[in-house]
Amino acid sequence: MKKSIAILAGDGIGPEVTKQAIKCLDAVAEVFNHQFIYHEALIGAVAIDATGNPFPEATEKVCKTTDAILFGAIGHPKYDNDPSAKVRPEQGLLSMRKKLGLFANVRPVNSYEVLLSISPLKEEIIRGVDFVVFRELTGGIYFGEPRGRSEDGDKAFDTCVYSKHEIERIAHYAFQAAAKRRKKVTLVDKANVLATSRLWRETVTKLARQYPEIELDFMFVDNAAMKIIQNPKHFDVVLTENMFGDIITDEASVISGSLGMLPSASLGTRQSLFEPIHGSYPEVAGKNKANPIGSILSAAMLLEYAFQLHEESNLIQEAVEKSLDKGFTTEDIFKENAKTTEEVGDRIASFIYSKNKALAN
Numbered sequence: 001m002k003k004s005i006a007i008l009a010g011d012g013i014g015p016e017v018t019k020q021a022i023k024c025l026d027a028v029a030e031v032f033n034h035q036f037i038y039h040e041a042l043i044g045a046v047a048i049d050a051t052g053n054p055f056p057e058a059t060e061k062v063c064k065t066t067d068a069i070l071f072g073a074i075g076h077p078k079y080d081n082d083p084s085a086k087v088r089p090e091q092g093l094l095s096m097r098k099k100l101g102l103f104a105n106v107r108p109v110n111s112y113e114v115l116l117s118i119s120p121l122k123e124e125i126i127r128g129v130d131f132v133v134f135r136e137l138t139g140g141i142y143f144g145e146p147r148g149r150s151e152d153g154d155k156a157f158d159t160c161v162y163s164k165h166e167i168e169r170i171a172h173y174a175f176q177a178a179a180k181r182r183k184k185v186t187l188v189d190k191a192n193v194l195a196t197s198r199l200w201r202e203t204v205t206k207l208a209r210q211y212p213e214i215e216l217d218f219m220f221v222d223n224a225a226m227k228i229i230q231n232p233k234h235f236d237v238v239l240t241e242n243m244f245g246d247i248i249t250d251e252a253s254v255i256s257g258s259l260g261m262l263p264s265a266s267l268g269t270r271q272s273l274f275e276p277i278h279g280s281y282p283e284v285a286g287k288n289k290a291n292p293i294g295s296i297l298s299a300a301m302l303l304e305y306a307f308q309l310h311e312e313s314n315l316i317q318e319a320v321e322k323s324l325d326k327g328f329t330t331e332d333i334f335k336e337n338a339k340t341t342e343e344v345g346d347r348i349a350s351f352i353y354s355k356n357k358a359l360a361n
């Protein structure tokens with residue numbers, strides 16, 4: 001199979017972790033005789049430096065003319081520490097999601113037997129956790145208008161807006177995913193306070209009639225934030241709006257062992273993009289210390305969702321597990337004898353290549 005992949009490495013640790021994901025894609029290409037052609041493009045702070053625009057037109061074009069997009073991370077302290085900055089790296093990410101119509105962000109959460117002991121949560125609580133969050137990605141308070149400051153600067157405002165259409169299209173994805181899993185959807189909202197959440201409940205309740213085999217339950221987001229820690233096995237498919245999904249998935253990464261572990265797929269009607277859920281983690285940028293597994297597993301999701309290459313995707317996941325089993329991890333997982341970002345990427349890629357040897361024998 002010959003496919004083109006846009007590489008938007010971005011800022012901070014983005015380039016380091018993305019490089020490891022590409023190593024794994026190259027290994028898959030060799031083992032299965034595929035051809036992946038990479039097209040690099042700028043986004044975030046590096047794009048502002050080069051062009052003044054965090055999501056330049058040239059990058060948009062690359063995204064629209066390739067078969068899938070692999071994204072690293074954006075964000076830089078010089079913007080985080082300057083609230084007055086008018087152009088910000090995060091605008092590049094939001095603008096890309098909106099312009100490419102990437103409305104469904106799929107974030108799987110699971111625990112790894114070998115990592116149970118490093119979680120601050122009790123082993124019996126997290127053993128066997130396996131749920132997936134469907135986070136709406138192009139609506140809600142990150143996009144609503146009006147937003148800004150009053151003229152005297154004393155007030156600031158953001159607006160949360162959702163339409164039935166925006167809710168329905170991601171809800172269908174969530175119910176379809178549940179049908180292939182344990183057949184349960186939990187809608188996480190704040191319907192006791194927010195009008196948008198009440199629209200979510202009403203719309204999802206109606207839509208659920210099309211999926212009679214799926215159990216639907218509702219949970220307020222504050223309760224959900226607690227239950228994810230207290231009883232994560234309650235969840236199968238979580239359906240939620242943009243900001244709630246952003247927050248509860250960073251929280252849920254504690255179940256897997258590190259924020260550096262979680263991948264995601266952002267799906268739309270035409271393009272699809274794959275990215276670790278973490279940010280640019282500037283504290284370790286360029287230090288070869290970041291965990292590349294979230295990015296590597298995002299490459300696995302790319303193969304699965306964008307190219308329907310199931311065996312190839314499974315091989316990456318198996319290679320990640322082998323590496324974890326051997327204790328071959330960055331410092332966020334096992335501090336003692338920690339490996340570098342490059343070493344972990346190399347080891348996972350070598351497990352993928354070893355499939356070739358197994359086939360030859």
Ligand SMILES: NC(=O)C1=CN([C@@H]2O[C@H](COP(=O)(O)OP(=O)(O)OC[C@H]3O[C@@H](n4cnc5c(N)ncnc54)[C@H](O)[C@@H]3O)[C@@H](O)[C@H]2O)C=CC1
Nearest residue numbers: 073074075076080259260277278279280281282290291332
């Ligand atoms: N999708 C994106 O590109 C995102 C970008 N950001 C941006 O990233 C910058 C930093 O934001 P933070 O809130 O510090 O979030 P962050 O996700 O970059 O880091 C938060 C913490 O998570 C851990 N962590 C994250 N990635 C890791 C990795 N690969 N390996 C090991 N540990 C990891 C570290 O303990 C780190 O201090 C900001 O400019 C923010 O706007 C934040 C979230 C998402």
Ligand SMILES: CC(C)CC(=O)C(=O)O
Nearest residue numbers: 090093094246277278279
């Ligand atoms: C940086 C934000 C715009 C997004 C974010 O935190 C995320 O998508 O996980």
Ligand SMILES: [Mg+2]
Nearest residue numbers: 246247250277
């Ligand atoms: Mg986030």
